[in-house]
Amino acid sequence: GAVVSQHPSRVICKSGTSxxxxxxxxxxxxxxxxxxxxxxxxxxxxxxxxxxGSKATYEQxxxxxxxxxxxxxxxxxxxxxxxxxxxxxxxxICAGExxxxxxxxxxxxxxxxx
Amino acid sequence: xxxxxxxxxxDCAEGRAANLPCNHSTISGNEYVYWYRQIHSQGPQYIxxxxxxxxxxxxxxxxxxxxxxxxxxxxxxxxxxxxxxxxCIAGGYGQNFVFGPGTRLSxxx
Numbered sequence: 001g002a003v004v005s006q007h008p009s010r011v012i013c014k015s016g017t018s019x020x021x022x023x024x025x026x027x028x029x030x031x032x033x034x035x036x037x038x039x040x041x042x043x044x045x046x047x048x049x050x051x052x053g054s055k056a057t058y059e060q061x062x063x064x065x066x067x068x069x070x071x072x073x074x075x076x077x078x079x080x081x082x083x084x085x086x087x088x089x090x091x092x093i094c095a096g097e098x099x100x101x102x103x104x105x106x107x108x109x110x111x112x113x114x
Numbered sequence: 115x116x117x118x119x120x121x122x123x124x125d126c127a128e129g130r131a132a133n134l135p136c137n138h139s140t141i142s143g144n145e146y147v148y149w150y151r152q153i154h155s156q157g158p159q160y161i162x163x164x165x166x167x168x169x170x171x172x173x174x175x176x177x178x179x180x181x182x183x184x185x186x187x188x189x190x191x192x193x194x195x196x197x198x199x200x201x202c203i204a205g206g207y208g209q210n211f212v213f214g215p216g217t218r219l220s221x222x223x
Contacts, residue, residue: 032208034211043214044213045213046210046211046213093158097207099207102146102148102163103160103211105157105158105160108156108157
């Protein structure tokens with residue numbers, strides 16, 4: 001089946017620094033990448049979607065200047081949390097899609113901002 | 115994006131079939147029904163999807179009503195490792211996958 005690799009799985013950073021999360025589709029070309037955020041005991045919340053080579057589309061309430069998304073190729077998308085603060089601590093999950101397969105998710109990144 | 119509703123929690127005895135219902139009464143004609151599950155601190159795992167016919171794979175079976183307004187995910191012989199949150203989503207290629215709260219399935223020994 002389709003595999004999405006997300007890295008790192010855990011990261012701890014200091015307040016004010018930036019963190020980059022990578023999402024790779026290993027055996028398929030992801031025409032669209034989805035980025036979700038999940039707080040404890042809650043469901044996944046869609047943050048943004050991106051198509052290869054295009055600007056990301058952000059959901060209402062998600063700051064595009066804070067959560068920078070790059071989808072440079074059909075197999076790689078990155079999410080950079082800029083000037084992270086403790087309230088950005090969360091579980092971030094990416095997912096890749098193409099027309100030939102259902103959405104496949106990475107294993108998530110646990111971000112802790114101290 | 116169609117909204118789905120699921121019971122918040124269910125219990126199932128180990129070895130028995132787990133039947134998880136989902137209502138999607140506003141699903142449109144070109145939207146599929148997808149099922150995913152999430153085990154704590156992991157990304158959601160794809161289980162199965164279907165449009166209008168019943169589907170079966172190595173993990174589960176999906177039964178969709180004729181009017182497509184509801185469906186049931188069946189885990190034929192639940193094990194302790196099937197304890198997870200199960201999400202039913204109506205959507206398709208090019209649409210946003212919107213997650214509801216899902217059903218927390220507890221498989222009991």
